[in-house]
Structure formats: C-alpha cells, structure tokens
Amino acid sequence: MTKAGNDPVSVSIENGVGLIGLDNPPVNALGAALRKGLSDAVAALNNDPAVRVIAVYGTGRCLSAGADIREFGKPPQEPRLSDVLDQIEASAKPVIAVVHGTTLGGGLELALACHARIGLPGAQLGLPEVTLGILPGAGGTQRLPRLIGLQEAVDIISSGCRVGTDEAAALGILDGTDTRSPREAALAAATGVARGGMPTRRTGQIVARIDPELIRQAIEKLQRKRPALAAPIKAVEAIAHAEKPIAEGLKAERALFLELMDSPDRQGLIHAFDAERVARHFPETSATPRPVGQVGVIGGGTMGSGIATALLQAGIPVILVETAAERAEAARAAVAGNLDNAVRRGKVSATARDAQLAMLTVTADLEGLADVDMVIEAVYEDMAVKTGIFGRLDQICKPGAVLGTNTSYLDVNAIAAATSRPQDVIGLHFFSPAHVMRLLEVVVADKTAPEVVATALALAGRMKKVAVRSGVCDGFIGNRILAHYRKAADYMLLDGASFQQIDRALEDFGFAMGPFAVGDLAGLDIGWATRKRKAATRPAKERYVAVADRICERGWFGRKTGRGYYLYGDDKTREPNPEVAAMIEAERADKGITPRAFSDDEIVSRYMTAMISEAARVVKEGIALRPIDVDAVFLFGYGFPRHLGGPLNYADRIGAAALIERIETYAAEDAYYWQVPALLRELAHSGRSFADLNKE
Numbered sequence: 258m259t260k261a262g263n264d265p266v267s268v269s270i271e272n273g274v275g276l277i278g279l280d281n282p283p284v285n286a287l288g289a290a291l292r293k294g295l296s297d298a299v300a301a302l303n304n305d306p307a308v309r310v311i312a313v314y315g316t317g318r319c320l321s322a323g324a325d326i327r328e329f330g331k332p333p334q335e336p337r338l339s340d341v342l343d344q345i346e347a348s349a350k351p352v353i354a355v356v357h358g359t360t361l362g363g364g365l366e367l368a369l370a371c372h373a374r375i376g377l378p379g380a381q382l383g384l385p386e387v388t389l390g391i392l393p394g395a396g397g398t399q400r401l402p403r404l405i406g407l408q409e410a411v412d413i414i415s416s417g418c419r420v421g422t423d424e425a426a427a428l429g430i431l432d433g434t435d436t437r438s439p440r441e442a443a444l445a446a447a448t449g450v451a452r453g454g455m456p457t458r459r460t461g462q463i464v465a466r467i468d469p470e471l472i473r474q475a476i477e478k479l480q481r482k483r484p485a486l487a488a489p490i491k492a493v494e495a496i497a498h499a500e501k502p503i504a505e506g507l508k509a510e511r512a513l514f515l516e517l518m519d520s521p522d523r524q525g526l527i528h529a530f531d532a533e534r535v536a537r538h539f540p541e542t543s544a545t546p547r548p549v550g551q552v553g554v555i556g557g558g559t560m561g562s563g564i565a566t567a568l569l570q571a572g573i574p575v576i577l578v579e580t581a582a583e584r585a586e587a588a589r590a591a592v593a594g595n596l597d598n599a600v601r602r603g604k605v606s607a608t609a610r611d612a613q614l615a616m617l618t619v620t621a622d623l624e625g626l627a628d629v630d631m632v633i634e635a636v637y638e639d640m641a642v643k644t645g646i647f648g649r650l651d652q653i654c655k656p657g658a659v660l661g662t663n664t665s666y667l668d669v670n671a672i673a674a675a676t677s678r679p680q681d682v683i684g685l686h687f688f689s690p691a692h693v694m695r696l697l698e699v700v701v702a703d704k705t706a707p708e709v710v711a712t713a714l715a716l717a718g719r720m721k722k723v724a725v726r727s728g729v730c731d732g733f734i735g736n737r738i739l740a741h742y743r744k745a746a747d748y749m750l751l752d753g754a755s756f757q758q759i760d761r762a763l764e765d766f767g768f769a770m771g772p773f774a775v776g777d778l779a780g781l782d783i784g785w786a787t788r789k790r791k792a793a794t795r796p797a798k799e800r801y802v803a804v805a806d807r808i809c810e811r812g813w814f815g816r817k818t819g820r821g822y823y824l825y826g827d828d829k830t831r832e833p834n835p836e837v838a839a840m841i842e843a844e845r846a847d848k849g850i851t852p853r854a855f856s857d858d859e860i861v862s863r864y865m866t867a868m869i870s871e872a873a874r875v876v877k878e879g880i881a882l883r884p885i886d887v888d889a890v891f892l893f894g895y896g897f898p899r900h901l902g903g904p905l906n907y908a909d910r911i912g913a914a915a916l917i918e919r920i921e922t923y924a925a926e927d928a929y930y931w932q933v934p935a936l937l938r939e940l941a942h943s944g945r946s947f948a949d950l951n952k953e
C-alpha cells in the first residue's frame with residue numbers, strides 16, 4: 258500500500274484490483290489534496306498493466322460527505338471535482354465504488370461517475386446541495402436522472418433528502434449490496450467485474466428522457482412552496498439538460514452551479530450548517546460528562562410531556578412526576594399521544610413506539626427521583642414553586658445528579674441557591690413542542706460545574722438537539738431578544754400598520770409566521786403574564802402598547818380559544834379579528850396618534866434592526882458566546898429564515914454603519930427604544946463584522 262503521512266488517498270493493488278481508499282477524516286471531504294490524490298491514483302492504476310479493475314472506497318465512516326464546504330467562497334483550486342469525475346467515467350479500466358456511511362453531494366456524484374456501485378448496510382445517499390443554496394455541481398443533475406429516471410431524480414435533488422441502502426438499490430442507484438468491510442467489498446466487487454460476473458457501464462452514455470411538462474410542474478410546485486429559495490428551482494432547470502450529450506449537460510449544470518455559488522443564500526445556508534454545530538465551541542466541551550441512564554421530569558404539562566417524549570425517543574428511560582396520580586396518568590396519555598403522532602408520520606415503527614413508552618414511569622411521588630442521574634424540572638414559572646422543588650430535590654436526589662430547570666426566564670442562580678449543590682444545577686430551556694423543536698438553550702449559572710455543562714451537551718447530542726450556551730439574564734438569549742423586537746411590531750401597529758400587513762411582510766421576508774400569528778399560536782396569555790410581571794419595573798420612558806392586554810382581557814388567548822388577533826375556523830384558516838382593529842383605533846385615539854402608512858420594507862427594516870440591536874447587546878454582555886450562537890437560537894428555535902443564516906449573519910449583509918444610521922433615524926421619534934448598541938459602534942469603528950467576531 259502506498260500512503261505517505263497525511264496523504265488523503267491510499268492506493269494498493271491486490272489480485273489485479275487497484276484499490277483506492279479515500280482517507281481524509283472525519284468525512285472524506287473532497288478537498289483539493291484528495292481530488293489530486295484521487296486523480297493521480299486513477300491515472301497511475303490505468304497505466305499499471307497489473308491492474309484490471311479499479312475500486313474506490315472510504316476508510317473511516319463513509320465513502321465521502323462531498324465537496325469540502327470550507328473551500329467555498331475561496332479561489333478554486335485545481336483539479337476541479339467535475340474534471341476528476343469525468344476522468345473516472347472515461348477511465349479505460351472499469352471503476353467500482355463502494356457506498357457506505359453518509360455518501361453525500363460530491364461523494365455520491367463520485368459514485369455515480371463510477372461504472373458500478375455496491376452499497377453497504379446503513380448507508381445514507383443524498384444530494385443535499387440545495388440545502389446549502391447550491392446544486393450538485395459535479396454531474397449529479399446529469400447522471401442521476403440517467404440512472405434512475407426523471408421523476409425520482411427531481412424528487413431527490415430538489416429536496417436534498419437521503420435514501421437508505423435498500424431504497425437506493427431499489428431505485429437503481431446501487432447495483433448490489435455487500436455486508437463486508439468497505440475494503441473487502443471493494444475487492445470482492447472488482448474481482449467480480451474482472452471475472453465478467455458483474456456488468457459495468459458509463460452512466461454518461463445512458464440516454465435520459467426528459468418530459469418538459471414534468472419539469473414545468475416541478476418548478477411551479479417549488480415556486481409555490483418555497484418561493485424564497487432559488488437553488489431547488491435551478492437544480493431542476495439543470496436536470497432538464499440531461500437529455501443532451503453528457504458534455505453539454507455538464508456545461509449547463511456548471512453555469513447554473515456557479516450562479517448559485519455566488520449568491521448570498523449559499524453563504525447564509527452554510528452559516529446555518531455551522532450554527533447547527535455551535536456546541537463544539539463551548540468552553541466546557543472538553544470536560545467529562547457524567548453518565549446519564551435515567552432522567553426524571555417534573556411536570557406533565559405541554560413542556561414536561563414534550564421533554565419526556567424527546568428523551569424517550571432518544572432511548573432514555575424517564576420517570577415523570579406529577580402532583581397527583583390522575584395528573585400523572587394524563588401526562589402518560591399526552592406522551593403516548595406524542596409518540597403515536599411520530600408513528601402516524603412514519604418516523605418510527607409501532608414496535609419502536611411501544612418500546613419507547615415502556616421506558617416511561619409516571620408517579621405522583623417526588624421521592625421516586627432518588628436514583629435518577631438527571632432531573633429536568635418543567636413546572637409552572639414561579640420562583641417560589643421552583644425553589645421549593647429544588648430544595649426538596651437537594652434532599653432526595655443522589656449525589657452527582659444533574660439538576661436541570663426548564664425555566665424560560667427565571668434566575669437560574671437563585672434556583673441553584675435553593676440547594677446545597679449549586680454546582681449541579683443548570684438551565685435546560687427547551688422550546689415547545691419539545692419533541693419537535695431542535696433548540697436547547699443550556700443556561701450556565703455562576704456555579705455550574707463544567708462537567709454538568711458537558712453532561713447537558715452530551716444529552717443534547719443524544720436527543721439530536723442544537724445546544725446553545727447562554728448566560729443568565731431575563732429570558733436568556735432567545736426570549737430576551739424577542740421581548741425587545743416584539744415591541745417594534747407593536748409600535749408599528751399603533752403608528753399605522755395593520756397586524757395583517759406586519760405578519761405578511763415578515764412572512765414574505767422568510768419567517769415561517771409573522772409575530773402576531775405566532776402570538777396567537779403560542780397563546781397570548783403567555784406574553785400577558787410576562788408584561789404583568791414586568792409592569793412594576795417598566796421604565797416610565799418606555800412606550801407601552803396595550804392592544805394585546807385588551808385582547809386578553811376579553812378571554813381571547815389566540816388559537817386555543819379560537820380568537821386572538823385572528824379568528825380561527827375549524828379548517829385552521831385565519832381571518833383578521835375585526836374587533837382588534839377597533840381596539841387599535843381606540844388606543845390610537847386615546848394617545849392622539851394619527852396613523853401613517855408603512856411600506857413592507859420599512860416594517861422589515863424596523864423589526865430586523867430591533868432584533869439585531871438586542872442581539873448585539875446579548876453578545877457584548879457575554880450572554881451568548883459569539884454572534885453565531887445567537888444565530889443558532891433564532892434558526893432552530895424561532896423559525897428564522899435559514900437562507901439568511903440568523904439575525905447577526907443577516908446584520909453583516911446590511912453592515913454596522915448602515916444599521917447605526919437606521920437606528921439614529923428611528924431614534925428621532927423614540928430615543929429610549931432606539932439606542933445604538935455599543936458593539937455596533939465598535940464594529941463600525943474598526944471596520945469589522947459579526948463574522949469576524951465568530952472567528953476570534
């Protein structure tokens with residue numbers, strides 16, 4: 258075997274088979290050195306008379322997870338992946354690929370350019386490029402439809418979804434399967450080819466039939482469903498070229514690929530990919546987590562039963578504690594309902610669901626938590642109730658148990674102080690519904706031990722959550738920023754924009770839902786309770802909009818009561834509640850406000866500027882570790898448009914100087930609310946960006 262030092266490719270020859278092992282941990286990303294090594298290896302093995310067949314496999318966990326996304330946005334380096342793959346397809350000697358692990362993007366395109374493909378059990382194949390704002394740029398849009406047909410290729414490429422080994426074999430992506438190691442499978446398949454037992458062909462020579470009507474319908478559907486995203490549409494446009502000779506099709510694919518590579522969406526989506534992994538940068542990442550077998554959940558309401566569901570789905574046994582036996586049984590029913598929904602949506606089998614439910618114990622006795630490794634308290638947001646519970650947990654739980662609270666704004670230091678072991682106390686702020694939402698704010702209090710943070714991180718990993726580290730403040734990262742920018746929406750409402758216009762403008766911008774519709778969904782009583790809690794400390798200079806209070810006073814709490822800003826029918830349609838318009842007018846009259854018109858652009862500008870301002874303060878105060886942590890919170894907990902990469906990634910598109918100018922303009926009408934955050938001034942002065950802060 259020839260492999261020198263960090264060489265990303267190893268080459269060996271056995272029984273007339275030239276074996277190329279990709280060796281670029283952790284995921285065999287196809288960076289420049291690997292591309293060159295692969296190209297050289299194919300050329301050398303072609304020239305070696307001792308070799309009859311060539312086989313490519315991955316050392317480590319997969320064949321390859323695709324192009325090296327760290328090279329994006331930098332000057333391209335030779336050889337280009339598409340050229341290497343064309344070289345492989347043109348190879349005089351047959352080249353076989355062994356597909357294993359996550360074989361994605363360029364990794365799958367490599368396999369498609371080979372002359373036959375063998376899959377190993379558990380492989381995941383996909384072309385996720387559109388989820389990064391680009392399209393398969395190394396022949397995927399030309400070779401996949403040739404291999405498996407137009408409709409299937411359009412579905413896979415435009416969604417970026419993955420298929421497993423069996424499905425890939427059924428679709429015709431794989432020519433066979435093997436259960437041996439990647440290298441052994443490579444050797445066996447190549448030997449089979451050499452003996453004439455396994456057919457090979459050049460994918461580029463297969464003729465694809467393109468139905469223009471199918472292409473038109475696919476594009477129309479994408480425009481309807483995801484109008485903000487260009488990549489899936491361009492990917493389908495590229496597929497439409499697949500009936501041309503392969504060289505022409507590849508040229509068309511390349512032109513469309515380069516267009517997308519230059520787009521801001523690509524930058525935003527790759528930033529979102531990195532944001533999903535911010536937990537890597539916690540200072541506590543290197544601490545040793547405590548083992549967590551069984552977890553106790555206190556409270557069986559929406560949050561508690563959602564958290565219990567998420568734990569069970571991660572294979573973690575749960576003891577759920579409620580205040581009385583019948584409430585505990587109701588919580589069990591709620592968890593069972595959540596698990597059933599997952600079966601209905603085809604996420605798990607009924608057998609798996611039964612096994613998950615069997616790991617749930619419900620009880621009305623807090624003493625039942627004596628042996629658990631971790632507790633997550635999810636009861637009513639009341640400091641006295643929580644400190645009471647933590648005082649008792651201190652008595653009941655075994656030493657070393659991690660004591661977590663799911664509070665969404667209360668002071669975790671005060672909760673920790675109710676115990677004799679504050680080092681074991683941590684905030685674990687899940688988002689509702691906890692078994693669906695990816696975000697977990699890990700709130701680190703003054704005395705929380707590093708291993709306790711590491712334990713929370715490990716748990717988040719098992720639950721496939723995006724963990725973001727937050728310091729202690731009212732509302733932590735997300736709800737603190739929300740409480741600020743939400744006011745901007747209310748001010749615009751009172752000054753003349755309608756709630757329908759504000760919601761629509763922000764939905765057009767890319768939010769899944771506008772702020773008034775979100776309020777209705779979450780329950781208007783939640784914000785009402787917060788406003789009442791804060792009423793005594795509200796600064797006199799702060800503008801206050803009472804429309805939401807008026808709505809709540811009528812007993813209208815949004816969707817759950819059928820009425821809020823909107824009226825909700827049985828079919829989940831929403832219509833503006835006419836009585837809210839009357840409330841707004843009354844408040845305007847009361848305060849002597851003459852309504853003015855707002856453009857959609859101004860609505861977005863004010864809302865986003867307010868969000869960015871508070872986010873900048875949260876970073877400056879060290880509540881969030883870095884700007885990208887704030888982005889992660891909004892992407893995975895607040896429906897922020899993914900292609901914009903989060904509020905502070907978006908802020909860099911506008912620039913600190915322009916943001917300051919906006920704030921100063923708005924401050925002319927309300928100098929208390931619109932204040933320039935110190936961090937924005939610092940960035941403007943130094944010419945740096947939030948992206949620069951992420952690198953520090």
Ligand code: T1G
Nearest residue numbers: 284286322323324325326327359361362363385393394395
């Ligand atoms: N390039 C560079 N680094 C990558 C990478 C990639 N493609 N994929 C993963 N990494 C890094 C990742 O940042 C992390 O780094 C480490 O590897 C482990 O990943 C021409 C244009 C493969 C399913 O979109 O989906 O091919 O944080 O923690 O949970 O058409 O990573 O440790 O420093 O995520 O087991 C298409 C992206 C590229 C795949 C593994 N490919 N990767 O998940 O580990 S575009 C993708 C993933 C393309 C061609 C084009 C996942 C994974 P660090 P991880 P994991």
